[in-house]
Amino acid sequence: MRKTEEKIRVGIIGAASLTSGVLLKLLANHRYATIVLLASETQDGQEVGDIHRFLRNILDLKTVRYNSDEVIEECDVVFFSKPHGEFLEGASDLINKARKIKPKIKFIDLSADFRLKDANSYKEWYGFVHKDEFLLESAVYGLSEVYYQEIKKAFLIANPGCYPTCTILSVAPLFGDQLVDIERAIIVEAICGVSGAGRKPNERNLAMEVEENIKPYKIGIHPHIPEIEQELGLLIKDKISALFVPHVASFKYGMLTTTYLKLQKEMVFEDIVERYREFYKNKPFIRIRKKGEYPEIQNVESTNFCDIGIQIDKRTDICIIMGCIDNLLKGAAGQAIQNMNIMFGLDETEGLPFSNILRRVNS
Structure with a gap:
């Protein structure tokens, strides 16, 4: 310390x-x-x-x-x-x-x-x-909730991308427990605000292009794809493929990912949420929604939280997992501060929104 x-x-x-x-x-x-x-x-x-x-x-x-x-x-x-x-x-x-x-x-x-x-x-x-x-x-991949012990000893952190952070955190417990059928590609849809395009002007973040609009881009060729495949593959100890469909929308901050999975066995909501609670035990920035509740961007904006929602569609036998983060906090700067805290032996919430409350709750 x-x-x-x-x-x-x-x-x-x-x-x-x-x-x-x-x-x-x-x-x-x-x-x-x-x-x-x-x-x-x-x-x-x-x-x-x-x-x-x-x-x-x-x-x-x-x-x-x-x-x-x-x-x-x-x-x-x-x-x-x-x-x-x-x-x-x-x-x-x-x-x-x-x-x-x-x-x-x-x-x-x-x-x-x-x-x-x-x-x-x-x-x-x-x-x-x-x-x-x-x-x-x-380099240690800086997904704080997954690689905490490795981050503590690292001298170089590769801070994850925003889309991979949201996607991986939302499904990691299922991949870590080898519960996902990976015979076919997993499907990930994602929506991000215009801040995801950065500060330099480009066609994707021009006001006339995004105002009152939502549009897909870089389908199947987005550079975050190998990052998602690499980390989920490490969790499940096998190669996986992901079909990734990103969209940019007219709001400024935040992102929502929706991942569609086929599970290896039949499971009910309570079974899945119990695995999530165990996997993310004592992880202050993970919030799992109640049954029938889904994450919303407005609830994570300007925070370092990742909100996760779970839905099983019995008719199609598909498990739908939703994740929501602020792309510039948990998807970038907030996670970087969280990693710095871990590297220097501080409480991981230090300097982040609601840290005074989270320190008490998780102590």
Whole structure:
């Protein structure tokens, strides 16, 4: 357990991103963390309150140009918040250099650069070649509720994607108990708000495209597919395939996934929910809905919760599992803070919404 009077010195590389804004909002309210370095190539030398305006008069910091020596000297933990592949070489060089100079420094990458264990998958799904197989092997997949013990000992966390977080958490107990028929592909439908497209303007998040609209995109080719297949395959100890159908909708934040599964044996709601309660025992950010209740985005917005709903359709013999998260919190920055807390021996709820209540409830 870290001495709580020693504040964790935090650095962020890619401080101008949408996710970094949420990360900074959470860190500003964290009792045991202090932000010491914000690096940005696109907004170098800017007041953080001018980049993320909700932080005006909250954080008195300026962004700097990235310098690896400064990062290593000043930081206990470094968050990477850059687009996939954009900082891969820089991250690899920094981590490998830092491990020799300052072995206790920790890294949390919010991009996909260290999530997939097969280096060859990066060329197929992300369009770049991954050359650092050592770090791919060393990185711990940062799904806090599944890999808690591994995260405690890790020096590099691959923070999961938003769609995989919601999908995997919603079905993990069934895969972990080998209850899913994987002879055919599982089907996952997902709906996400426009913030999932990030801060850079593109056709997917233009107001005229999304206002009062919902539209599918990247069906069967979304780069989160191998992440979902990898992690569910590890849980069930076999290869699985997933048909993934994402949609973008006109709301800002949040996501809902609906997964359709064929189970290995007949089960009733009470059997399934009991397995979920056991699997997620003492996991403060998992909330399982009552029978006949389903998760809603409005109930998880601006929180680190994952709400899960379960429905068995007897007519078709299909088990339908719904998951709901805030894509920028539990799907990104919130989970990154949760992982940092675990790595430094703090209560995993520290600095996250409702942490004062959750600490009491789960103590």
